[in-house]
Amino acid sequence: MIRPRTFRQRLVLLMGLTSGVAVALACGVFVVVELVRFRQTAVHNMTSQARVLAIHSAAALSFKDPAAAAETLGAMRAIPTVASVSLHDDQGRLFARYQATEHTPPSFIPENVDPRFTGRWLVVQQPVVHDGRHLGALVLVHDMEAIYRRWLLDLGLAFAVGLAALVAGFLTAIRLQRQLAAPVEELARVAEHVAQTGNYSVRAVQRGDDELGRLTVGVNQMLDRIDRQNSELQQAHDLFQSAVEAAPNAMLMVDEDGDIVLVNAQAERLFGYSREEMVGRSVEMLVPGRFKPQHPVYREQFFAAPAARPMGAGRELFANRKDGTEVPVEIALNPVHTRAGMRVLSAIVDITERKRAEQALRRTNQELQQRNMEMEQFVYSVSHDLKSPLVTIVGFVSVLEQDLKSGRPEDVQEALRHIHLAATRMSQLITDLLKLTRAGRMAAEPERVDSGEVVTQVFDHYSSYVHDCKASIHISPHMPILLIDRSRLMQVFENLIGNALKYGCTHAQPHIRIGSEQNGDEVRFYVADNGQGIDPRFHDKVFGLFQRLDNRAEGTGVGLAIVMRIAEFYGGRAWVESEPGSGATFWVAFPAAMVLEPAESR
């Protein structure tokens, strides 16, 4: 048996077999009924014949007249299919007989039996009774062969009709199945196409208005709806996605198990992980190690009472980046109810910049306070320093008055000299103060300045001084070229070299070295002397205003403050390295970006 593979084959087989079975059943029933009917008719006829014969044989049997009986039985000659008739007396002995066939028909059975078929024979046994008296029995044997032959003909005919009907049924089925199978195949084709490509835009062609046609319409409507819903869903999804993507903050969506289900591009940028590296993993991957044990607890607390709120409640929050660094963050949590369960959408803001700004503000504030202090100190110092020459002047003016009264000219001379010195000093002080205020303000346009040349000019300026104290000078031949305001750089070196000469000359053989080095992102200049040095306690103080470590020393105490201020103006710094008794090295550093040509290249 061929197993049907396609719907078409099934249909053909179904219809063909149905009609075939029906016809076969009808033919079979017909044939069987025919056989039964043939037999019944034969039984009925032969029983009637036997009964007639029995009645007519009764007298012959009673009067023991076998000849008469044989004559009666002989009447059966009229029915050629009667094979034999035999008459038996009440003892079962054969009394008379008529036989038309050479075959040996079945014999008499003493028991009174119903008509029976044995082989080709129908045997009818009829008791001969008269007036309630059992006289004997009559056995009529009917040859069924002719009937069976006719029945076989019927059988053959039925078989032929059945076969013809089966063939006709299959032919009809093959023709009819197209009408049924075509729409089903069309539907199957569409369904497969949709299943394979996910393209819901295809439609099945409707054929006819029957149930299959309605099914096609229904499927098409379904496809329409799915298509529409799909695009709406896609739109909603796109909208959500783009909203999340367009958010200026990093966004993460986390499910109740703490697994990341969604991230946006900002999150990738913030954490340094790619989307694929984050989605599906626990959100704790982004929590710094020291907070990790606590985080799931906070998470469960949030899911227990979900409400939009900022995370951390005043604590400072940090996120762990892929490269191991931590970022200060601020996180807002939003519960999102989805069909798959509760989600939390967290918006994460990198507050590094804000922190930095806060720190800068704090630093500026400190600086301002420092400046304020410095200003107070400055005002105090200026007042004090300006006051002392004034006091000198006022004192010597009154001395001068008395000397003028007393008329001692040498004394007058002396007093005038003191007044002059004090006034000069005051004037110097004011000049320096003006320079200091200028150092903190906007400088002139920077220009290409050879630092070695500036140093040489400064020494030219101090040449008499160098000569007086017999100092030996060593200037490094490798000095860089900077982009800077020339006068500012001049001021720096004037102050540093002046300072070195002033304190270095206390030594028997003063020696001053000047050079530069580039270290990382800054270029440094040094001016070293072999003077008495500075106690480390005062290293910071020396750059303060009016800080003179030795009151006997000359100077206004403003120079190093000016150096510091200029260095800071350019984003650099100034410091001192010194031990008491072993000289001092003053450093001033500028950002390396200001270097046009490094020292080594020259």
Place this chain on the structure above:
Amino acid sequence: MRGAIMVATALAVYAVCADAAHARAIDPDRVAKVKAAYLFNFLQFAEWPESAFAGPESPIVVCFVGDAVSYDQFVALVSDERIRGRAVQVRRTRYPLPPSPLEPVSPGRIELFRSELRQAHMMFVAGTEHSRLAFILDAVRPSPTLTVSDIGGFAESGGMLELVLEEGRIIFEANPGAIESSQVRVSSKVLRLARIVGRREGNAP
């Protein structure tokens, strides 16, 4: 009981036939038996109108006229039998004898004999009544009485059934005319077995 009788009858017939075939020696006793059996068979294949009986339970009356050898046999045969629900009552009679040779028979006795005959449904006339046969047949002519006898020429002379001993076996002759003119109906099956005589109706003497 009935079976036994039937067996006996059959045996008797068989014996008679066998004897007839082989020895031609006729045993009168056996002949009487066969004749009794024939008479019994005639009863079975004959029918009477309902008016012939006083009621549904009334017996079939068989009258032996004269001295019949088979009387005893017949009585034995039918003693317990019922035919179509009726018992068989066997009577004997004879033509009344005069009280003395000098005196005639009184008409009253003759009339009594006649009425006895008329009451019978079947009458067997023995050979002894040969001389009074015409009277006897005439006596029962209007009544439904089946007349049987073994007197030679009985059927020819207006009797209905005649038993004939021929070649050692008993056959019977029937006079359909006589039967048809009476109210008794004898089954054609029986008549088919009989040798038919006296075609003409009213073939009486």
